Amino acid sequence: MQRTSDVDIEIRLLIEAIYLKYSYDFRDYSGASVKRRVLHAVSQFECQTISALQERVLHDAGAFMQLLQYLTIPVSSMFRDPEHFLFIRREVVPLLKTYPSLKIWIAGCSTGEEVYSMAILLREEGLLERTIIYATDINPASLEKAKVGIYSMENVRAYTENYQRAGGQEAFSNYYTAAYGNAIFDSSLRDNVTFADHSLATDSVFSETQLVSCRNVLIYFNKNLQDRAFGLFHESLCHRGFLVLGSKETLDFSAYSARFETLARPERIYRKL
Incomplete structure (x- = not known):
């Protein structure tokens, strides 16, 4: 031993x-x-x-x-923390609609559940066609699964409940085709999605964005790496852009806490000053 x-x-x-x-x-x-x-x-x-x-x-x-x-064990689900997506729909989307076009960065997208959740929300709010979504992760296998968009029907039952609680406006089944125990999500949801290998530990910013979502990734980083990631997000975001974190993550006590205002503390949504 x-x-x-x-x-x-x-x-x-x-x-x-x-x-x-x-x-x-x-x-x-x-x-x-x-x-x-x-x-x-x-x-x-x-x-x-x-x-x-x-x-x-x-x-x-x-x-x-x-x-x-x-x-890099992928752990994700669609419309995870429904109240988070409900707040984005009600409070953030009206502000996003003021931009002529949008760029959204989903960092640490894992197997893509967060990407499809955001795409569905944006479609229902009339924003998807003028949005480019950058979905990044360091795990090539996870990215490949995200690109395919096939998930177990057993999981989709829970996703459906989350979607409804997140203010969903359609029947969730409209967004996928069921076959052989799986749900194949509508390929048009990823027409404006760019999937790419990107490391928050070593890579740099690649585009100006209006919203950055990085949920349940930073909990696996130490403080130095968290601050590096916050620095990338701050650099990427346009003036008054939105930063979205996971329920157990916070900007508090970070090197960038003074550079953002808290828009919704329970939902971990911040806005660049």
Whole structure:
């Protein structure tokens, strides 16, 4: 049985090796979260030690892509926290309608549930056709699933309830076709969506936007990386642009807290000053 200190050293070496070999930077992710995910991966890979896992992923790019699925476990749902989307519909959308065109950045889009939720809301509010949505994530497998837009019908039942509570104006079934236990979402919802690989840890801003949504991503970052992400969002947003965070995330105590005003604290929606 390895001592805890040995495990911590091995994890640091693994994360550094991943950065040097593959340019994926997990060095400023939450230590507890990385440790939990790495130890789970060691078990799933049937390795005796973290060092053995490191040797394997360094010499096998395919093994690294498998490991990446454990390091970036996608957890999402459509219209998650319905009151959040209801506030956007009622309070933010009227302001977005004042722009002749819109650019929205969904950072850490995972397998795309947030993207389709936003696209549906924008369509119902007459904004989707004049909006470009940038959907970014560091996990290529998640991005591929997001591009396809196929989700289990078992999950869609919960999505339907969320949609209704979020102020949905149609029958949710209008947006997908059911087949073989899955829901295939209308491809027109992603006509204006650009899916792209982007890391909040290493990459820079790529466009000016009116709204940035980054929900349930920053909880896995340490304070330094959170501040880096906030800096990217601040740089990307136009004057008076909107920043949307997850229910357990906040700008409070960050290096950028004074550069935003709180529009809705329970819903974690902010506006650039």
